[in-house]
Structures are given as C-alpha cells and as structure tokens.
Amino acid sequence: MDDFYKKILDNNKKWVESKLVLDKDFFNNLSEGQTPPLLWIGCSDSRVPANEITGTQAGEVFVHRNIANMVIHTDMNMLSVLDYAVNVLKVKHVLVCGHYGCGGIKAAMGNDSVGIIDNWIRHIKDVYRHHQKELDAIMDEKERFNKFVEVNVKEQVSDLAKTSIVQNAWKNGQELYLHGWVYGLNSGYVTDLGVNYSSNDDLDDVYQLNI
Numbered sequence: 421m422d423d424f425y426k427k428i429l430d431n432n433k434k435w436v437e438s439k440l441v442l443d444k445d446f447f448n449n450l451s452e453g454q455t456p457p458l459l460w461i462g463c464s465d466s467r468v469p470a471n472e473i474t475g476t477q478a479g480e481v482f483v484h485r486n487i488a489n490m491v492i493h494t495d496m497n498m499l500s501v502l503d504y505a506v507n508v509l510k511v512k513h514v515l516v517c518g519h520y521g522c523g524g525i526k527a528a529m530g531n532d533s534v535g536i537i538d539n540w541i542r543h544i545k546d547v548y549r550h551h552q553k554e555l556d557a558i559m560d561e562k563e564r565f566n567k568f569v570e571v572n573v574k575e576q577v578s579d580l581a582k583t584s585i586v587q588n589a590w591k592n593g594q595e596l597y598l599h600g601w602v603y604g605l606n607s608g609y610v611t612d613l614g615v616n617y618s619s620n621d622d623l624d625d626v627y628q629l630n631i
C-alpha cells in the first residue's frame with residue numbers, strides 16, 4: 421500500500437479518538453439522525469471543502485458537489501439531493517458556492533475538447549452566452565474569468581429558485597433561503613454575492629409556478 425493510502429486510514433483512527441475525547445457520545449448522537457440547517461452545492465474541486473471552509477461539524481451540512489457547482493434542472497442526482505434536503509431534512513438555507521480559478525469555468529471559456537465532460541461544460545457555456553455582452557466587454561482575461569465565476573454562481577442560485585421543489589416549499593410557507601458565494605482559493609475567504617431569494621416573486625414572471 422502506498423503511504424497516502426495508509427495515512428488516510430490512520431487519520432481516520434486519530435479523528436475518531438479526537439472526537440471521543442471531546443464528547444464520548446459524538447458518534448452515538450450522530451447515528452440517531454441528521455438535521456443539517458444547510459444544503460451546500462459546491463464544486464468537486466479538492467481545494468473547496470464545505471465543512472472546513474464553514475467551520476462546521478459532521479451533521480451540519482448536507483452536501484452536493486459537481487464540476488463547477490451547477491444546478492441543472494434535469495439532473496436527477498441534484499434534484500434528488502435538493503428534494504431530500506428541502507422536503508425531508510427541512511434545511512433552512514441552500515447555498516451555491518463557486519470558486520475563483522475553477523477549472524470547469526475555465527474550460528467553458530475555451531475550445532479544447534476533453535472528452536465526455538464537454539457535454540457538462542456545455543451547460544456552463546450556455547451561462548456565458550446569457551451574459552456574453554457583459555463578459556466580452558471585459559478585456560483582461562483574468563478579470564473576465566473571475567466575473568464568469570461570479571455570474572455562474574448567480575445563475576445557479578436563480579436556477580435553484582426556478583425548481584418546482586423550491587417554489588413548492590415557498591408556497592407551503594417553508595422558511596428557505598438561497599445564497600450564492602464565491603470562495604477565494606488564494607485567500608480562504610468567501611464573498612457573499614448578495615443573490616438572496618426567499619420567494620418566487622423574485623423570479624421573472626415566466627418562471628413563476630402557480631402551485
């Protein structure tokens with residue numbers, strides 16, 4: 421076995437011990453069930469770990485990650501996670517967290533073909549097309565890249581609000597807040613983009629469902 425693999429097994433033992441020292445019932449309590457207040461939709465990028473960034477413990481964050489933190493409304497995986505989080509776990513917050521330097525976003529700005537992932541990246545290219553004027557107007561490539569990351573997060577938050585799952589929850593009077601963050605790989609800090617939706621009145625008319 422290689423060293424890394426041995427290390428992670430060993431780390432697990434140490435982690436269990438460190439938790440039990442602080443609270444001998446830590447795992448017993450967690451095994452009873454979960455009531456996380458937050459659903460995190462983030463990028464698969466290894467440098468953006470939901471719990472570490474937010475200083476949260478096991479049991480506090482329900483997590484869905486994919487390349488470039490996308491909310492694709494035909495993605496059964498995402499919809500299942502969202503449905504379970506909203507309707508069963510009754511999370512109060514759903515947060516889309518993108519990050520600067522995102523490889524998925526970078527790929528969507530270029531023309532390289534990298535295989536099957538091209539078809540996933542296409543969803544991100546569609547976001548570019550929606551904001552082409554604003555993005556094309558930015559001459560500096562790095563700046564345009566950063567803006568695209570931000571615009572993509574905003575778009576995904578809006579796509580969350582458009583889902584029947586979220587609109588149903590609002591219609592039922594459930595308290596549910598949507599947020600968009602960008603994480604800085606080089607600083608560790610997140611920025612709240614201020615795209616807060618709390619009812620379907622915030623959506624364009626054509627997306628408002630009469631439930």
Ligand code: ZN
Nearest residue numbers: 463465522523
């Ligand atoms: Zn990424």
